[in-house]
């Protein structure tokens with residue numbers, strides 16, 4: 001049985017109080033369904049990470065924490081940025097290259113390659129979003145760090161057109177998503193962990209995650225509700 005990675009991307013949502021309430025609800029439901037074959041990672045805003053981390057330790061829960069972004073620079077005079085070394089106190093994983101960071105904050109492929117390098121340096125697992133195969137080609141041609149560390153990276157095939165953006169769900173066809181996810185491993189030359197992202201919800205998660213080349217999902221809107229997120233974990 002393949003291992004599934006089920007990752008919540010809360011984006012710019014939830015205060016620390018709301019994050020705590022989610023975690024309390026999720027913790028109660030999660031304990032009976034937690035197992036070795038599923039790795040669950042929650043990526044809240046930076047503000048919620050310290051209190052969530054303390055709660056997870058206190059309750060001895062196997063849910064891991066991730067950030068949604070990291071600075072391409074090391075520590076230094078970069079106002080507003082959080083470096084990988086700072087993030088490493090709080091998280092084991094970090095999303096990089098999300099299409100919303102590109103669209104609204106003008107992140108480039110070059111930035112993303114630097115971010116992956118910073119994360120690898122401090123042993124944080126990058127959750128690297130790939131919007132399409134031409135982006136993957138760019139990464140492999142210009143980002144030696146990605147090719148060299150492909151086994152330490154969780155790749156996510158996430159077509160921007162399938163992202164719900166908090167509105168209606170319109171996931172990519174599962175066969176198409178599977179074919180594109182498979183292409184990431186093909187381009188690297190060996191099997192790498194590859195998730196699918198974009199409108200995953202309790203109704204479609206089991207089918208998407210059953211596909212050969214899809215090892216789980218990056219889940220936005222449906223992860224904001226603890227019950228729905230637990231349904232996804234349970235159903236898959």
Ligand code: PGA
Nearest residue numbers: 163164198199219220221
């Ligand atoms: P969505 O978001 O599940 O709301 O489509 C996924 C993502 O952007 O990571």
